[in-house]
Amino acid sequence: MCETYEPLRMSPKEKNIDYHVLIAKVLAKEATKEEINIIDHWISASEDNKKLFEEYKSLIMAVDMEKEARDIDLDKEWAIMKSRMDTLNVKKISPSIKSGYHLSSLRMNYAAAAAMVFIVVFFGLKFIRSLNSIEFTTGALAEQIFLPDSSKVNLNAHSSIVYPRKFSKNERKISFKGEAYFEVTYDPEKMFSINTDEVLIEVLGTSFNLNAYKHLENIELVVNTGKVALRSLKKESERVILEAGNKGVYSKKDGKLSGSLNTDINFLSWKTRKLVFINEEFGNIIHTLGNVYQKEIVILNEDLIPCRVTTTFDQLSFDTVLRILEATLELEVEEKESVIYIDGPGC
Amino acid sequence: MGERKNISKGKLDKVSFEHLFRSYFSPLCLFGMKYLKDMDTSKEIVHDVFVNVWSKRNELDLNKSLKTYLFTSVYNRSLNYIRDHKKLKGLEEFRPEQLEQSPFDASAELEGKELQSQIQKAIESLPERTRKIFVMNRFEGLKYKEIAEELEISQKTVEAQISSALKVLREKLKNYLEIAILLWITFF
Numbered sequence: 075m076c077e078t079y080e081p082l083r084m085s086p087k088e089k090n091i092d093y094h095v096l097i098a099k100v101l102a103k104e105a106t107k108e109e110i111n112i113i114d115h116w117i118s119a120s121e122d123n124k125k126l127f128e129e130y131k132s133l134i135m136a137v138d139m140e141k142e143a144r145d146i147d148l149d150k151e152w153a154i155m156k157s158r159m160d161t162l163n164v165k166k167i168s169p170s171i172k173s174g175y176h177l178s179s180l181r182m183n184y185a186a187a188a189a190m191v192f193i194v195v196f197f198g199l200k201f202i203r204s205l206n207s208i209e210f211t212t213g214a215l216a217e218q219i220f221l222p223d224s225s226k227v228n229l230n231a232h233s234s235i236v237y238p239r240k241f242s243k244n245e246r247k248i249s250f251k252g253e254a255y256f257e258v259t260y261d262p263e264k265m266f267s268i269n270t271d272e273v274l275i276e277v278l279g280t281s282f283n284l285n286a287y288k289h290l291e292n293i294e295l296v297v298n299t300g301k302v303a304l305r306s307l308k309k310e311s312e313r314v315i316l317e318a319g320n321k322g323v324y325s326k327k328d329g330k331l332s333g334s335l336n337t338d339i340n341f342l343s344w345k346t347r348k349l350v351f352i353n354e355e356f357g358n359i360i361h362t363l364g365n366v367y368q369k370e371i372v373i374l375n376e377d378l379i380p381c382r383v384t385t386t387f388d389q390l391s392f393d394t395v396l397r398i399l400e401a402t403l404e405l406e407v408e409e410k411e412s413v414i415y416i417d418g419p420g421c
Numbered sequence: 422m423g424e425r426k427n428i429s430k431g432k433l434d435k436v437s438f439e440h441l442f443r444s445y446f447s448p449l450c451l452f453g454m455k456y457l458k459d460m461d462t463s464k465e466i467v468h469d470v471f472v473n474v475w476s477k478r479n480e481l482d483l484n485k486s487l488k489t490y491l492f493t494s495v496y497n498r499s500l501n502y503i504r505d506h507k508k509l510k511g512l513e514e515f516r517p518e519q520l521e522q523s524p525f526d527a528s529a530e531l532e533g534k535e536l537q538s539q540i541q542k543a544i545e546s547l548p549e550r551t552r553k554i555f556v557m558n559r560f561e562g563l564k565y566k567e568i569a570e571e572l573e574i575s576q577k578t579v580e581a582q583i584s585s586a587l588k589v590l591r592e593k594l595k596n597y598l599e600i601a602i603l604l605w606i607t608f609f
Contacts, residue, residue: 098584102558104565132598133591134559140540141560142460143447151446151464152439158472159435 097127101134154220161208209236212252214368216345221248225266226257230344231368232287251288255298255345257281269307273324273331276303282316283341293324296341306331340366349387349395356381356403360416367392370413377420378403433478441487442471449495456499466502470494536597543593547586554579555586 093116099105100113117124210219211234218228221237223246229235233252241247246266258266260279268275270286273293280300286293295304297316304322306312306329314333316322321336343349343366351359357379364371369392373379381403387395396414400407405418433441446467453463470491474481481487544552554572557563558579565583569576591598 092584094588095580095584098587099565099580101587102565102583104580129591129595129598130587133587133594136536136540136594136598137544137559137590139451139454140537142454143451143537144541145460146447146450146464148443148446151468152442155442155468155471158468159475162472162476 093123097130101130150220150224153218154224157208157210157219161210206240207236207238209234211235221246223259223261223264223266225259228255228345230254250284251286253283253285253287253344255281255283255342272307272326272329274305274307276305277301283345291326293326295322296320296336296338297322298342304331304333347387347389351383351385353382353384355379356383359383359399363392363395367395372413372415374415374417375420378405378416378418381421433474433481438475438478441474445488445491446471449491452492453495453499456496456503462502463499466498467495470498539594539597540590543590546593547589551582551586551589554582558583 091112093113096105096109096113096116100110105113113127117127210217210229212229212231214231216228216230218226219235220226222239222241225246227235230253233250233254235248235250235254237248241264244264246261246264247269248267249269249271251270256268256277258277258279258281262278266277266279268284270284270293273286275284275295277300280302281298282300282302283296283298284293285295295302295316297318297320299318301318302316302322304314304316304324306324308329312329312331314322314331316333319336320333321338321341322331322333324331340349340351340362343362347366349362349366351362357373360371360373363369383399383402385398385402387398390398396407399405403418403421405416408415408417449467449470450460450463453466454460457463457466473494474487474491481490544555547555554568557568557571558565563571565576565579568574568579572579
């Protein structure tokens with residue numbers, strides 16, 4: 075174990091210098107100019123010194139490598155790979171614009187020719203865009219994907235996202251329809267923006283829930299962490315900055331934007347499958363359940379609507395939730411053609 | 422390695438592909454790091470290589486070592502990347518004949534798994550306080566001064582502790598470091 079380099083001293087003047095400490099400082103980029111000079115001298119003084127320094131250097135490098143390797147999240151990387159594999163499969167089927175047209179007749183008029191040019195250019199551009207961008211659409215089930223900057227997006231059912239295979243140098247632009255929970259990787263140099271046709275959402279790195287289903291009257295955004303800028307695309311001046319715990323609402327009718335405190339504790343239930351109701355009206359509960367479980371539910375007896383309920387449903391199936399409500403409020407539940415009808419005496 | 426059986430027989434299906442991915446993603450990223458000096462770029466290249474393997478899964482000769490193919494692909498793409506991005510510094514130091522010489526099967530294993538676990542073990546074996554200070558500096562990126570402030574000790578103590586951590590690690594990893602030096606000559 076004894077080190078031949080042990081004293082590591084050169085001259086009486088420097089007799090108190092511990093070179094191990096200095097090497098460590100140099101490698102940790104903590105050394106002063108003077109100290110770097112001392113080490114430079116010391117390295118060139120002998121081959122053994124040089125070898126020792128090299129060993130320390132590769133040790134540090136190996137340790138850094140180990141850290142890099144440990145930081146790799148294989149689940150995350152595999153999820154990215156899977157979504158790329160999926161788009162590979164899709165690509166094989168979709169862009170099949172075959173050139174089956176023959177300009178057989180010279181009498182084809184200019185309008186038709188122009189239309190042809192338009193069609194070719196239109197689909198050509200679309201095709202080129204489809205090569206560089208990825209469209210991901212969910213069916214009846216929520217799904218999770220990762221974007222090229224490793225931002226995480228949990229898409230609710232019937233939602234769709236279009237993003238580039240690779241983000242450009244200065245910005246991260248995507249377009250989106252439906253509902254999703256975004257966890258955007260922080261990057262102050264590259265603005266992350268979401269276009270929903272009606273609004274533009276700009277963030278640097280935050281998490282928030284965006285509900286922008288086409289059939290709904292409002293677009294709603296609830297911020298979980300960080301800050302979000304919400305802008306109307308129709309009226310440039312309409313803009314709100316939302317902070318954690320805030321909710322921004324865009325009314326499609328009048329194009330107005332507003333911000334307020336979020337009071338809906340269940341805004342993420344579609345993702346977490348956890349629902350909390352505190353002294354909540356039955357009507358609202360049914361409304362929320364319909365959203366979360368993607369069901370159409372009709373209350374037959376209006377007396378049921380104001381009934382107050384306090385309960386928590388954690389990771390329960392829709393049927394179980396219904397049965398619990400059925401028992402507490404003495405309901406009669408019937409399903410016809412995938413619509414659920416609820417009747418009962420009221421309270 | 423156990424997975425070789427799965428992947429060398431017949432078709433590469435999704436399950437064996439996932440297995441392949443999970444086994445080699447990190448070692449390949451580290452391998453790419455050697456040339457690219459940047460983890461994000463390295464990851465991107467490794468992803469591209471795997472996508473390529475998947476899209477060509479029916480044409481690939483699975484009797485030949487996929488592992489060599491993976492490492493060679495990462496190597497080639499890294500070189501292309503360096504060339505395209507004109508990072509001449511890295512390119513200069515690089516000789517293509519290194520590829521034939523560097524024995525992937527032996528070295529990659531060491532790079533990827535063995536060295537990693539040896540380093541982990543060595544760090545864990547450090548005395549509690551020394552380890553804490555070393556981890557704060559090397560893994561959490563705290564400056565000496567910040568560590569001293571947070572732990573309410575003098576900067577001199579931090580210096581001494583880190584130096585002693587390096588001494589111990591060097592002693593424990595001696596046998597592996599020689600290989601590391603050979604593998605990573607292009608560093609710095």
